[in-house]
Amino acid sequence: GDSVTQMEGPVTLSEEAFLTINCTYTATGYPSLFWYVQYPGEGLQLLLKATKADDKGSNKGFEATYRKETTSFHLEKGSVQVSDSAVYFCVSNSGYALNFGKGTSLLVTP
Amino acid sequence: KAGVTQTPRYLIKTRGQQVTLSCSPISGHRSVSWYQQTPGQGLQFLFEYFSETQRNKGNFPGRFSGRQFSNSRSEMNVSTLELGDSALYLCATSQGQANTEAFFGQGTRLTVV
Numbered sequence A: 001g002d003s004v005t006q007m008e009g010p011v012t013l014s015e016e017a018f019l020t021i022n023c024t025y026t027a028t029g030y031p032s033l034f035w036y037v038q039y040p041g042e043g044l045q046l047l048l049k050a051t052k053a054d055d056k057g058s059n060k061g062f063e064a065t066y067r068k069e070t071t072s073f074h075l076e077k078g079s080v081q082v083s084d085s086a087v088y089f090c091v092s093n094s095g096y097a098l099n100f101g102k103g104t105s106l107l108v109t110p
Numbered sequence B: 001k002a003g004v005t006q007t008p009r010y011l012i013k014t015r016g017q018q019v020t021l022s023c024s025p026i027s028g029h030r031s032v033s034w035y036q037q038t039p040g041q042g043l044q045f046l047f048e049y050f051s052e053t054q055r056n057k058g059n060f061p062g063r064f065s066g067r068q069f070s071n072s073r074s075e076m077n078v079s080t081l082e083l084g085d086s087a088l089y090l091c092a093t094s095q096g097q098a099n100t101e102a103f104f105g106q107g108t109r110l111t112v113v
Helices: none
Strands: A003-006 A011-014 A019-021 A023-026 A032-038 A044-050 A056-059 A062-065 A075-077 A086-093 A104-109 B005-007 B010-013 B019-024 B031-038 B042-050 B053-057 B064-068 B074-078 B087-094 B108-112
Touching: A003 A086, A011 A019, A019 A104, A023 A086, A032 A056, A032 A062, A044 A062, B005 B087, B010 B019, B019 B087, B019 B108, B031 B074, B042 B064, B074 B087
Parallel strands: A011 A104, B010 B108
Antiparallel strands: A003 A023, A019 A075, A032 A044, A032 A086, A044 A056, A056 A062, A062 A075, A086 A104, B005 B019, B019 B074, B031 B042, B031 B087, B042 B053, B064 B074, B087 B108
């Protein structure tokens, strides 16, 4: 079945540092790919999405590009803020259910 | 428009009891999915309902069941609760097409003692 693998955390960065969270997927079909974010004590929010190869999703300074040749969807941000501290999930969907990675906890310090 | 609403937010139950959780979707959303989130297993798919029919099911025992009403609201039931059922239960809704994103509620935190 479909699966998603993302780098383990926690990741600790200083404010204004560059962020990369690696994500790779396996799928039998052609999935859509997403990054969701979960702030402490809250549900999950959609951060960005890409529905086909070479699509770039972007939101709030975060970006990720759907790379079919490397089956990857790495999340990047050029300059993180303390408010970006959260857990980030890489997610695929090639049917009617979301497949989640394990999540990467990000802590940004002032 | 209003988001996904889950009730209650918190529950404490005793082993052996049963529990019912509720999810009201975003207006116009006909698909409702349920997920269990635990520190050890992460987020796991329970089941998905579309137009009052279970369309997709994860790998959970039969103690976990659900239903969907004509107004798309959904309930999830867990019978004969076990300590390991303690988790955050998240509901996600969408319009129901394949390969699309879903929108999540804030979850119900279930603690089994």
